Amino acid sequence: MKIAIGNDHAGTAYKFAIVEMLKTMGIEVINCGTDVSDSVDYPDFVHPVASAVEEGKVDYGILICGSGNGVAMTANKHANVRAGLCWTKELVELTRSHNNANVLCLPARFTAKEQALEMVKTFLETEFEGGRHQRRVDKIPLGC
Structure with a gap:
């Protein structure tokens, strides 16, 4: 499995922890985010992740910013990207099982690192249920 990860300055510490965990799981990670805490513009780091998902170069994307909103809005402008903003495990389960999200967006300022x-x-462990959910996902436009 291959995952692209991107972040702005608010998500740098979370990104490092996530990358470390993914590598221990044997997952290849492409780091598209900033490695510093100096203020940066999140779209500069979102577009490479969303493009990698859009083009099938990676299986999934993970994006992190302060609220998660900016990265989700930007990623969802890409065709075939279904980015879900989640702040609980239950929301993650639903965005994967019902919406077939392929990009997880995390709000660093509103979740603990362990969370x-x-x-x-x-x-990564939740499967898309398909069925009635597939019909709904099929109605999502392919992007701008």
Whole structure:
């Protein structure tokens, strides 16, 4: 499995923890985020992750910013990207099982680091249910 991860300055510490966990799970990680805490513009780090998902270069994407909103809005402009903003494990389960999300967006300022790690694990372990949910996902436009 291959995952692209991106973050702005608010998500740097979380990104490092997530990357470390993913590598211990044997997952290849492409780091598209900033490695510093100096203020940066999140779209600069979202577009490479969303493009990698859109083009099938990675299986999934993970994006982290302060609220999670900016990265989710930006990622969802890409065709075939279904980015879900989650702040609980239960939301992660639903965004994967019902919406077939392929990008997980995390709000670093509103979740604990341990919670974010658990959400990433849940994202990777949860399967899309298909069925009636597939019909709904099929009605989502392919992007701008």
